[in-house]
Amino acid sequence: MRIGVLHPGEMGVSVAQALADSGHEVGWVRNDRSSATQARAAPFTGFDNLAELLETAQAVISVCPPHAAEAQAREVAAAGFAGVYVDANAVSPATAARIAEVVGAGYVDAGIVGPPALTPGTTRMYVSGPRAEEVQSWFGAGALTVVRMAGDLTAASALKMAYAAYTKGSSALLLAVNALAEATGVRDVLAQEWAISQPGLSKRSERTAAATSRKAWRFAGEMQEISQTFSEAGLPGEFHAGAAQLYERMAGLKDLPAAELELVLQHLLEDL
Numbered sequence: 001m002r003i004g005v006l007h008p009g010e011m012g013v014s015v016a017q018a019l020a021d022s023g024h025e026v027g028w029v030r031n032d033r034s035s036a037t038q039a040r041a042a043p044f045t046g047f048d049n050l051a052e053l054l055e056t057a058q059a060v061i062s063v064c065p066p067h068a069a070e071a072q073a074r075e076v077a078a079a080g081f082a083g084v085y086v087d088a089n090a091v092s093p094a095t096a097a098r099i100a101e102v103v104g105a106g107y108v109d110a111g112i113v114g115p116p117a118l119t120p121g122t123t124r125m126y127v128s129g130p131r132a133e134e135v136q137s138w139f140g141a142g143a144l145t146v147v148r149m150a151g152d153l154t155a156a157s158a159l160k161m162a163y164a165a166y167t168k169g170s171s172a173l174l175l176a177v178n179a180l181a182e183a184t185g186v187r188d189v190l191a192q193e194w195a196i197s198q199p200g201l202s203k204r205s206e207r208t209a210a211a212t213s214r215k216a217w218r219f220a221g222e223m224q225e226i227s228q229t230f231s232e233a234g235l236p237g238e239f240h241a242g243a244a245q246l247y248e249r250m251a252g253l254k255d256l257p258a259a260e261l262e263l264v265l266q267h268l269l270e271d272l
């Protein structure tokens, strides 16, 4: 098949590679993309603009920052695309349902768990809805595992929200706790207490700072989607709305090397 990937970021390019490994021709769109995306996507077929890609593509997989997912779908639908459209972004079931309405019968919901799929067994793309089996069948080879879910059209998005609510939510909580201890002058004593009663948390704080600093700019949108998912399920959404605000404060770390905890705390506290 000819399948477009919008866009080949770190995760998107690994999805593109899994498709290529499974024998498909993978296309991407050059315009508006950074030099980093252009370099990552170089092994695949580049098109100058979306209209050119959609002229030949039978299917599209959207893998972009969550805050851009709906606009991305609207752009593809506005171009009259009638093929299969897989939204693999970290969005709430409600956002996924809106995207499904925009896209129509070709919509397939997906949610990716794990790091970019470079090694088999590390990364799963959950798919749901009536055409999920079709999407699963595209991935005969490659490092990405595709898991078909029973349930609603947007079950894959719900699963992604629940998963990331804990992983990225607990990372935000740990960084916030460090910032609180710093702001109130008790960080040294907290570290001593953690060494006694919560061994590993100091090291985990450092690792969390380094692992989140460059991605926080896109985690904020994901936290808002999670907050909305909690609210729609009748649960308090404020926890992840707070996490979104914390990650927004870290957005300036995007293009720097992985940050040390001290620098992350400066960003978290500078708005206070």
Ligand SMILES: NC(=O)c1ccc[n+]([C@@H]2O[C@H](COP(=O)([O-])OP(=O)(O)OC[C@H]3O[C@@H](n4cnc5c(N)ncnc54)[C@H](OP(=O)(O)O)[C@@H]3O)[C@@H](O)[C@H]2O)c1
Pocket (backbone or CB within 6 Å): 006, 007, 008, 009, 010, 011, 012, 013, 032, 033, 034, 035, 036, 037, 038, 063, 064, 065, 066, 068, 072, 088, 089, 090, 112, 113, 114, 115, 116, 218
């Ligand atoms: N990375 C992971 O470990 C991971 C894990 C699970 C799920 N995911 C899912 O995959 C999605 C993408 O992650 P990633 O790691 O590939 O991110 P990434 O490396 O930051 O790549 C994002 C891609 O989207 C493009 N983009 C940036 N702004 C955009 C916009 N406003 N509209 C459309 N495209 C835009 C970027 O292009 P330019 O940079 O060229 O502008 C880049 O090609 C995430 O939102 C998440 O839902 C990722």
